[in-house]
Amino acid sequence: MPGDRVLFQPELDTADDTTVAASLCEVRPHVIISATTPSSAVLRAWRDAMGAEPIAVVRIGPSRQPEKRGLPSMEAEPQHARLPFDVPLFSVSGPSSGAGAPADPEEAVLFRALAIAERFVQEHRAKRDRATAVAPRSDGERESVLVVGAGVVNLVTAHTLLTNGYRVTLMDAGPDPRENRPWNHYGCSRGGGNARMFTLTEMDDYHPRHTDDADSNLVFDRSPEQLGWDIRRDPAAVAGDQAWVQDFKSPPRWLTHAYNHDIFGLNRRSGDLWKEWMKEQPHIFDGLHVRHDILRLYQDEADLAASRHRQDAIGATLALFGPDAVRERFPALARARHDAFAGAIMVRGFTLDVHRFMTELVDLLEAGGAELRFGQRAERILRDSADVTGVLTESGVFHRDHYVFSPGVDGGTLLGDTGLAGQVHGVLGCWTTIPNTTQPLQNSLKVARRGHIAADANVTVGEDESGRPALMIGSGYGWTGADPRNIDERKLESIHAAVADTVELLFPDIYQSIGGREGLRRTEKYCVRPWTASNLGIFQTARAVSGAFVVTGGHNTGGFAQSPVIAEAVLHALRGRHHPMHTLYHPSRMRRALGAVPDSLPA
Template identity: 45%
Template sequence: MLILLDHALPADALSLVRGSEVCYRPALARRRREGRGGRGDVLARRRPDALLTRSVPDTAEAAAWRGAAGREAPLVVVVIPSGSEGGQARPVPDPAAGPQLIVRRLRERSLAGREPPAALYARALALAERSWVTAVTAPELSARITSGRHRRGSVALVGAGVVNLVTGLRLLRAGHEVSVYDSAPDPRSGAHWMAYGASRGGGDGRMFTLTETDGYHGNALSGPVPFLREPKDNGWCLAVPSALREEERAWVRDNARIPPWLARSYTEDVLLFNQVAKESWDGLARSEAALFHDVGLRHGILRLYTDPGKLRAHFARQRHLSAARAVFSPAEVAERYPALGGACASGLLAGGFEVTGFTVQIHRFLARLIGLLEDGGAAFHWGQPVEALRGGPGAPLEGLCRAGVPVHADNYVLSPGVYGGDLLRGTATDGLVHGVVGTWLTLPNVRPALRNSLKISRTGHLTEDANVTVTAGPGGESTLVVGSGYGWTGADPTHIDPARLDVLHLAVEDTAATFFPEAFEEARRTDLLRRSRRHCVRPWTASSLPVLEVAPNAHGGLVVVTGGHNTGGFAQAPVVAQAVAAALHGEAHPMHTRYHPDRLRVFYRQR
């Protein structure tokens, strides 16, 4: 994508125009004021996809731009500052033939005084990208969704992680005939944890907050995300770099080359769906009350920070989302949460604050969810790997094959986590999802017991972000499930160096020992520490944008692929379910374009 910026920027916004994606021509606005024109010539010569300007192109300029761009190319104009139209799109009233010119007017925000120019222009660039990518992808996407003929037909779901099971429940309630296929055993069977994917294979805790499924990108200070550096060097790579393929290294480069303004835009899209998810979870609790019975549901999350600067920045972010009210000093944290008295007294903590959110014991939650689906008539096929049936390379999905027997349904929903393999061959999602390991351990919740689940931010530590979930063990005893760590496997989820994984485990143990020393010693003494060690492999994308792909199948229905939710599949599960149900019912949903699998590739003109 190429964006033309036709006027001079303030100094603090100039960093935004670095890179080949932005063509900066600050003299154009002055030349137009002096009556010398020139903008139409530049539009025709450079053929940008979007224009950031203070004045809408006139008829001659628009015609020159359209003529050079070609009849099918969507063109976007973002006008700065906004005016009163907010973000509403409108075509320029020009009867000339050619592609539609889409005009968006950016409204200037007034937070504490005037919005900094860098923030204003970052939003303008993001609006241009989002509007243009939507215009590029929406027509074909709309045609696919409206062409699906089986509005209440049968649906085969592949993958029994929490995202697909919540989706299955919504489809069941909407009148679909639902079948679920998973290569793992029934999660209620008590098989070894390594037999399962991320939802059942990890620790028995999941968390919802308004900043789950966050964006993971580098910055000017810290550099790119250290996917290729091993854990002992404070990196993320659990795979041996010499064994990585060029496609995997390209995935890492894709993450590193995303401009900061675009990374911010992607993160804002993700956080938007987190806000929708809160309403969806509240609705699900009302309509499916049995789902939340005896699953360790706890409301309210405490966030702790070792770095004062990060504490202030994250509090401002949470307050902007209306998720937090006040910052607590270490002494106030100790008073409210006696279980953390030792950590507060050590001087390690800068403080913390409480945020909106909840936690559940995911293993019990999955068992409840499967039971509700079975009670509603859904059919489950456990320990049943399936393959995709296609007529040839690039051909639409014809069905599934299970143990050599074809399986057909009107529609298919594929959510295989990091285990898609050949199942996703021929889809736009193929190659986008890689594995990132998270590690887990369990501690006894000793007196004084922790009453709320929490998040710990240890700036500079290998396991910088840790979740601690208050749960109950098999005998009803109160326990703490600690989960943390980022370990990139590449495209192959089994590509894990045991020595590097052990470094990650030891780092999580260090966090547990630092914040809960008595509980840690008790867990070590009883061998709970060793016995509770486990890891799961989470599905991750280079853009940090999850994926929702909609495509036709061979017999008039749809194939929907969901995944790549990094650390937030549980958090966004009910919104993903909404988006899947909307597609199968012939309706548009914002997630269809915001999580389009080609979004980053379209931006870089790789599609």
């Protein structure tokens, strides 16, 4: 294990109390995972040795029957009892049958026990962090906040803060999204395709899920032609790129399984918030071509079977379809190639026109009295000895009570000022648009093609820039490293060609009618998404002179999907309250759990 923070000492299982107590006093662990509960004498010695440090016991029970866990939640596992000396006890009575659970029952039990232990330690460290936070103002004045970055995540956050009584200033180096400039003048949200999707697995973990899944750890070592993600023009351009890849490869599998569960728990909370928002403010969504229920297509039968288990475990499944039923129930796919799909799963979710959504949010901010500063770059974060005092821009210094940064992949010196330099890299995705006129598709799609460059694709029902019915197809993973402009055009072309192949696979008649590959080139574009090596988002909170300084970002493919729960977490931070995201997306989560990542790891 990296950092030797997880110790395996099976001999203590049959040792006497004196030996167990002596070992605990020497090692001083925060959590014991065992099949038995320590005696009062052992607990007393351990408690005395740890002083004020938190301790807990995770007891593993028989693993004959799978334990039915509830749907994924962002909340920490509840304790089952309190042992002597106020030591919390957690119990794991069998292997988890949840999404992504290991097939081996013993491994599943251990993974869940380790995840409970890690979350317990992380929550106590988060509690310690909160003890140094600045209390909200109490002088009756409306608190002010500077929101830097106008991607969809920060626009949702700014709207949430405005409606909760904050005086909001929104700043972005790019142009106003309502100006409809060329796509490459904008960041990821406004510069990519006019489509975003929410599903309960939309933000996901991309680490290997099984011991035989070696390819997942090699995606940054291979080009798209080799079914990898490395799209960089100059691999030596940024010295820190390989350190980031090493961080990606470092987490043990039990921790990445915990990551996956935590992401899905945040997705579920975000889904609840989306529902509330659409119900309470329907006028925001009325003109956005919102399409509910997503059809997930799978070209590979084994992939379909595994995904069915995964979708069932998170409560996402609505219906199942064989290949013939897909063609019958969804006429737009009737002419798809014979090998286009082995079947499909209808799941909970929705899609909408993200560009129009952003325009609506900016209009609401302006109408609500927010100060909008587009075309203005935040250059440096100013501090006194410790606390943030303001933000330097080309037009002067901005002083506010609170600061919320979500700079995407273009953070530059700003991320360096926060101590997060090198943590956010770019992963490119390609877009194209086709007509949706003859036997139009009604439900947006997710398409899985195992062993293909465009392995995952979203097909979103909406309108093109001229207002005509259209399908927006987004797909591909192209890692740019820390520099989002370090893109090899030849490698980029291979991803565009793979997206075109998916269009031809599913919609051959439309593909031919628009002129095939050459016809698609007229609508091709790409965006570079902010990504972290952990595959978790980033949520960092620090002190400002009069409030809080918050950094969010790195949400890979799930920024839009999780934007309501991110906004909720920001609101809690500004009010001095805890939110599970503060723990789960802490930028040093892995290092705080396991210690420093070694320079090299065994294969």
